[in-house]
Amino acid sequence: MDDDRLVLATLTHGLAQAGYEVLDADNGDDAILIARQHRPDLALLDIRMEGMSGFDVAGYLRDYLQLPFMFLSAFADEATVAKVKELGALAYLVKPLDIHQIVPAVEAAFANRPARAGAATPAAPVTVEPASSLQVVEAMALGVLMHRYSLTRAQALSRLERMAAEQKIDLGEQARRLVEAVEQLALGS
Structure with a gap:
């Protein structure tokens, strides 16, 4: 809006x-x-x-x-x-x-975000720039894959899991690497 x-x-x-x-x-x-x-x-x-x-x-x-x-x-x-x-x-x-x-x-x-039912207090604002929690980094990585490859959230998660398995690293580390790579590309352009 x-x-x-x-x-x-x-x-x-x-x-x-x-x-x-x-x-x-x-x-x-x-x-x-x-x-x-x-x-x-x-x-x-x-x-x-x-x-x-x-x-x-x-x-x-x-x-x-x-x-x-x-x-x-x-x-x-x-x-x-x-x-x-x-x-x-x-x-x-x-x-x-x-x-x-x-x-x-x-x-x-x-x-x-808090769950709608029973969420008594608002969530603290999300800091999107360097993400600090694993959950946020994974969500950002999924968002990047969804946008870049026109994937659904489930497809993006599957792709991220496959990338992590190929690199023999955990999902959180793969997400962090993907987000860092996107940030480096953004700085270079």
């Missing part, structure tokens, strides 16, 4: 290619309506949207629908980051981004 139609179309297409069902809204009011009607597993929000702000939408999703959300925004000032933490976002990514960064972040957010 982003106010820039080109960014929104790119995100929608990229996430759909990665195997996600995507519902999009170009303003905060529509985002609330879609969330109420469809109850998505995760909402991606921009901070500046027409109508209700991303912060307003996030507050509504948290308080009334108990839906997890993450932010994609061009703002990284201290006040914005503090508000993102206060709202309980699963992740906060600073634009400009490309879909190669967003798919692994979405995977990591899914890996770290």
Whole structure:
């Protein structure tokens, strides 16, 4: 859900290619309506949207629908980051981004979100840049494989397991190596 139609179309297409069902809204009011009607597993929000702000939408999703959300925004000032933490976002990514960064972040957010039923406290925001937990690294690696090879999550997991077996290393180490390789490629380009 982003106010820039080109960014929104790119995100929608990229996430759909990665195997996600995507519902999009170009303003905060529509985002609330879609969330109420469809109850998505995760909402991606921009901070500046027409109508209700991303912060307003996030507050509504948290308080009334108990839906997890993450932010994609061009703002990284201290006040914005503090508000993102206060709202309980699963992740906060600073634009400009490309879909190669967003798919692994979405995977990591899914890996770290609380279960919907009985989740009393919001999860701590996910730090996507160097991943610190094995679960997040594995989720990022799956996201990379899903996007790169147009695989489902199950197919990506199978491929990651096969890669680990071929290298005679455990799954976590293979995931870490894959994520590091992608980061090195990103630095080189």
